[in-house]
Amino acid sequence: MTxxxxxxxxxxxxxxxxxxxxxxxxxxxxxxxxVQECYLALWRKPEAYDPNRGALRAFLLGIARKLVLKRWRxxxxxxxxxxxxxxxxxxxxxxxxxxxxxxxxxxxxxxxQREAIILAEYEDLTLEDIARATESALGAVKSRLHRGRAxxxxxxxxxxxxxxxxxxxx
Amino acid sequence: MEPGNDPRLKHLLxxxxxxxAPQALEQRVFGxxxxxxxxxxxxxxxxxxxxxxxVSVALVWLAVVVARDRxxxxxxxxxxxxxxxxxxxxxxxxxxxxxxxATR
Numbered sequence: 001m002t003x004x005x006x007x008x009x010x011x012x013x014x015x016x017x018x019x020x021x022x023x024x025x026x027x028x029x030x031x032x033x034x035v036q037e038c039y040l041a042l043w044r045k046p047e048a049y050d051p052n053r054g055a056l057r058a059f060l061l062g063i064a065r066k067l068v069l070k071r072w073r074x075x076x077x078x079x080x081x082x083x084x085x086x087x088x089x090x091x092x093x094x095x096x097x098x099x100x101x102x103x104x105x106x107x108x109x110x111x112x113q114r115e116a117i118i119l120a121e122y123e124d125l126t127l128e129d130i131a132r133a134t135e136s137a138l139g140a141v142k143s144r145l146h147r148g149r150a151x152x153x154x155x156x157x158x159x160x161x162x163x164x165x166x167x168x169x170x
Numbered sequence: 171m172e173p174g175n176d177p178r179l180k181h182l183l184x185x186x187x188x189x190x191a192p193q194a195l196e197q198r199v200f201g202x203x204x205x206x207x208x209x210x211x212x213x214x215x216x217x218x219x220x221x222x223x224x225v226s227v228a229l230v231w232l233a234v235v236v237a238r239d240r241x242x243x244x245x246x247x248x249x250x251x252x253x254x255x256x257x258x259x260x261x262x263x264x265x266x267x268x269x270x271x272a273t274r
Contacts, residue, residue: 010199018191028192033212035191036198074216102186121183152179160178 001046010039013057016123017064023118024068026107034071038063054132058125061133065115072111080110098159105155113148120145 001009017038021031041063042049049059106114115134119125125133131141153160217225 007200010196014195015190018195019188022188023186028189032192032195032198035195039199098182099185099187102183106183106186117183121180149176149179152183153176156179156182159182 001042006039006043006046009042009056009060013060014039016057017060020061020115020118020123021064021068023106023122024065024111024115025071026103030071034064034067037067055129058129058132061119061125062135065134068115069111101159102156105152108155109148109151113144113151116141116144117148117152 014035017035018031021034022028025031025034038060042060049056053059106117109117112134116130119130119133120127127138127141127145130136130145131138134141136144
């Protein structure tokens with residue numbers, strides 16, 4: 001990979017990577033560290049990226065995801081990533097801003113559901129791209145998205161049921 | 171739109187906005203590497219609890235041993251005599267001298 005190629009990769013994908021890691025970790029400093037590590041990995045070992053296997057964005061998101069999950073496992077050694085049976089109840093709305101409530105709700109999702117929701121809802125990746133980035137089967141991604149959305153609907157039910165809110169007008 | 175998507179939920183989720191990558195990231199990727207002391211200050215080491223306890227106990231034990239060795243040995247009270255080479259005499263001839271006061 002030449003220097004201009006590397007710079008192009010950085011400027012094209014840095015924001016997607018940063019937003020993804022920020023939403024996964026809830027930390028600006030952590031996001032900077034992890035995104036820097038992603039580009040360092042690309043610079044050191046560019047041959048690891050095979051254009052025939054998918055877009056560079058999915059490849060870089062895959063590296064970022066591995067670093068995020070590694071950090072999560074270090075911090076939560078006894079928790080499961082998947083938690084199929086995880087059913088989240090409504091969040092406490094008292095004294096909180098709507099954005100704060102949504103932030104809390106997304107961050108309460110189990111990590112694999114959270115990453116699928118972030119990539120689909122915020123970064124508009126297709127199911128195929130999410131599967132590539134997360135090195136998962138298409139069916140697994142669909143299932144995580146389904147469970148994640150169901151959990152979010154439950155957690156955010158009070159906000160979704162609010163009357164007079166102009167949803168869908170944005 | 172992917173199957174199962176919900177526009178109301180999507181709209182609500184977008185109330186959570188996060189910033190794009192800061193300028194500092196560009197400097198970190200293309201600029202000079204972070205100084206060693208910043209890396210050191212922000213590094214973390216995860217140690218299993220049994221190992222942490224064992225290391226703590228070992229450090230306390232080491233501190234006790236070192237402190238004990240530094241206490242100076244107490245000087246013995248009085249003088250000591252070297253008995254090496256001491257030979258008892260073969261015969262003891264005791265001469266009793268009486269003082270003039272004793273005859274009174």
